């Protein structure tokens with residue numbers, strides 16, 4: 001039996017009669033990098049919104065570490081270790097890179113914030129923040145104003161602020177979106193690196209990224225789960241190939257080699 005960190009049972013979300021997520025049974029294995037793929041409008045982001053409780057499901061259940069979290073609130077989910085990194089960069093542009101990570105650390109501490117006001121503990125906070133920056137390759141950018149960071153580095157910072165929250169399960173919505181070749185490569189390597197000892201569920205359109213680092217792939221189409229398996233399995237699935245007809249079909253094939 002697989003060790004499931006996350007499971008949905010018949011997860012469904014309707015918007016005024018339109019079914020955006022339709023009876024989805026998603027199973028994410030602990031330690032995996034799991035990709036959620038599918039054409040535009042397939043329901044991937046809605047799925048993420050359900051998992052992080054930004055949306056309430058119309059029906060169905062969500063289990064995290066075997067516990068039913070369907071009724072939990074967003075903050076509770078975060079405290080349990082389910083942390084989402086945003087599709088749109090969620091860092092403060094007019095603060096330094098280090099300050100952004102520090103805020104992430106303080107947020108993780110929640111109500112014990114006051115504990116960190118002594119100078120000794122502030123030092124420890126900085127130490128941990130620098131450690132996280134090093135982990136994502138930003139040690140040389142600590143004092144840089146976040147707005148001045150190149151795009152790809154901003155995504156790395158976002159990952160650092162997510163790591164500050166001590167995620168057990170990290171949700172990444174299109175982490176390489178809008179990036180050039182080099183940044184895609186760097187962020188892909190970074191995701192692979194930070195996946196050690198964690199589980200990652202990511203929405204990703206770049207099939208090179210998916211085939212390169214993902215252990216398992218779930219394919220959504222019109223809100224429903226179309227296929228699930230390794231990249232080799234799903235990419236040769238006729239239904240998946242049909243769903244990706246057009247430019248993406250070539251993408252799917254191209255990433256196979």
Ligand SMILES: Nc1ncnc2c1ncn2[C@@H]1O[C@H](COP(=O)(O)OP(=O)(O)OP(=O)(O)O)[C@@H](O)[C@H]1O
Pocket residue numbers: 015018020038039040041042043044045046047
């Ligand atoms: N709040 C909402 N109200 C009504 N319809 C919505 C709402 N949110 C999403 N939808 C619809 O649900 C469907 C799924 O949208 P979703 O954003 O989850 O797709 P996606 O797979 O993330 O697409 P993309 O690859 O473009 O990001 C779309 O048809 C969208 O228009």
Ligand SMILES: [Mg+2]
Pocket residue numbers: 044045046
């Ligand atoms: Mg989306």
